[in-house]
Amino acid sequence: MKHHFLKNDGSVLDKRTRQQMEYIRILSKMNKAMTIPEIAEAVQTSIPTATTIITDLLENNWILIQGKRETGPGRNPAIYSVNTEQFYAIGLIIGLKKAQLVIININQSEVYKKSISDFNLENTKGCLNQLVDFVSACIKEFEASISKVLGLGVGITGRVNVHTGETLNYFNFMEVPFKQYLEARLKIPVHVENDTRITGFTECEFGKGKGSDNIILINLDRGLGLSMVVNGKLLLGNSGFAGEFGHMKFGTKERLCICGKKGCLGTEVSGYALQLDFEEALSKGCQSLLLKEDQGEISFFDILEGANNGDLTSIDLIQAQGLKLGEALGSILNLLNPKDVIVGGSFVVVNDLLLDAIKVGLKKTCLPMVMKECRIMLSELSANMYCRGAASLVLKSHDLI
Amino acid sequence: MKHHFLKNDGSVLDKRTRQQMEYIRILSKMNKAMTIPEIAEAVQTSIPTATTIITDLLENNWILIQGKRETGPGRNPAIYSVNTEQFYAIGLIIGLKKAQLVIININQSEVYKKSISDFNLENTKGCLNQLVDFVSACIKEFEASISKVLGLGVGITGRVNVHTGETLNYFNFMEVPFKQYLEARLKIPVHVENDTRITGFTECEFGKGKGSDNIILINLDRGLGLSMVVNGKLLLGNSGFAGEFGHMKFGTKERLCICGKKGCLGTEVSGYALQLDFEEALSKGCQSLLLKEDQGEISFFDILEGANNGDLTSIDLIQAQGLKLGEALGSILNLLNPKDVIVGGSFVVVNDLLLDAIKVGLKKTCLPMVMKECRIMLSELSANMYCRGAASLVLKSHDLI
């Protein structure tokens, strides 16, 4: 595994290098071109010292002069910013049917994007190779030297132990954790995360959670996921398993969950559950517009779309799920008292239909004082954005954002 | 409000003062007498610089020479430690029937202790005055100059907004928050916290949660409280209301909660609930040893004691509560994946009777992978310890522990 100038592997660095890294961090965090006096103020050093370090960084091409700032009276200062062509981070989201990759620069601007068209996540050597080759090919195509890549942030579905980099559901057949394997083959530092937690992080960085350091993100898709950001940091849990909301006992139906128990929320609130709900409704004699269209199996996407087209059965089922979700969520809000709750995942297409039902449910269980300052919102981020979030996680790990 | 040498009010300090504070912090955190080379290593400066700053601190009486260290070969170094008579923190726990105060020094050793014998917490000006006078009298009796007191940490029952220092249930009749009022009258910095969160913090600092930065503390007393420590920090929530576990909808009885809803866990798992359970059991014809003793009203303390004496009715009721608590707790564990769960409060007197029942309940709802690494334990801390915890919160806020 190679290391970038901005290494954070715990090795001892000389003072000047540490100073230089600090300057890069300040420039990156501020995310704007800064003058030497501003930088000196920010890093708490004198202007002459700042000048020498800035000159150093300039000579090594880590930063660039962006011109001069137009001020009022007085000499116009030169402004400096990080050289975006020296700092890249890669994000990779591995879904069940899709793998997406994005490369961003230190400004978090997307500079490259690619996805595997026909992907099927399998716990096999072949699938693993396909992913590694894909990432390698992307890096090659982008033509950025490996030495300019700070790292790869991976969001993968299923359970992940962030501390060790192990993935529990996929690529668990190697002797080393997934993270270590990728680092060995790609020669760049790798951060592995659960996909739902990536969505939570992304929402905090780019979405509606921006500016808040205390949010809950619900990922309502085929499954039901939850991630929490507390004190500005992702809540990972002792073994990295935090966020298992789907197994909360709140259900009333007799469905058996994959965890072996009954009453799990995920068996009654999720895309998967919605399909079952629909089948049950039909068997009870409910009518639906969806049946008129001559299609094979009806997926939960179809049901969501049906609701948007006015199909009453679909609407009823989704509202019932929203209500139940809201009620269960109320207990979580009482526990964590978050600033915002953001609901993401495929279900957002039905918009207020879901949101209002959740709010109705919340009222039943959530304490008024907790509800009072808490906003419940739908996510507006795209899948592509989550991929950028995974890349941003790398920047975050270097304290650059 | 006066300020100690170690101020943390955000005012700009000169470089040498900041350095001195850093040295004090290092010495305090290490909690042992250190040699100059060790200190220099810890603060990452050269030995001559460390020597001058240590000399400075010594002259100002902030630190003391503790003698020499006996080493192997080579000259024996002088060892320095913080002057414990310069740094005091006060802890005050305000309960319903008791108010306790403790003064600790920077080593967290108790140097003074006092409590109000006949106290009754009321939301009145009189009660407030009683408390302020009590604290003032203690400071006076201890004869420590106000300038040597870093602050007062208050743990008060009921809801508290840590960010503003407001108390919602008590002393809410002033124009300024409780915290501000105390600061104005006592002239020392004040930190106000919820009593349950104090117990969580204490457990992490002195109790079984020591060394872990990811624990859940259940406070099972007259009421049911919960506090969480995540990433080494108390989870406060956006408005400081985090931890409302008692209103989780898990109940099966028809009891109305003070929140206006039914099914709240706190109405079925708590000391208060235990008394109701007992009355119900009797009305259904259950027998109990407790009735033989000629006493007036039977409190939940009596029932806990009864269980320890073999009273079957008491045992049954407590086990039923433990089971229910365990089941509800399982969902929280799935969500937060803590390292440890520590059960505190008056209920600990029944020991394994409660703990085993909780474990049985947990098995029903908690995911095996979450349970696997999580220890469920009873607290062994005394009320006095929580008071010290409140004081330690002050030290923590100064980054001294």
Next chain:
DNA sequence: GCCTTTTAATTAAAATTATTATTAATAGTC
């Protein structure tokens, strides 16, 4: 008991950093 080894503490010299003064550049004013 004296010498060697080892580590602490002090001192001296070198390097670094900050403060102050000076010069440079720009905008507005008379």
Next chain:
DNA sequence: GACTATTAATAATAATTTTAATTAAAAGGC
């Protein structure tokens, strides 16, 4: 357009900090 006010950048000087060298103090071997 020259002058003034203002801020940036640089140079010179002062202060601080570090590195290196020296001295001091202790332990152990012969």
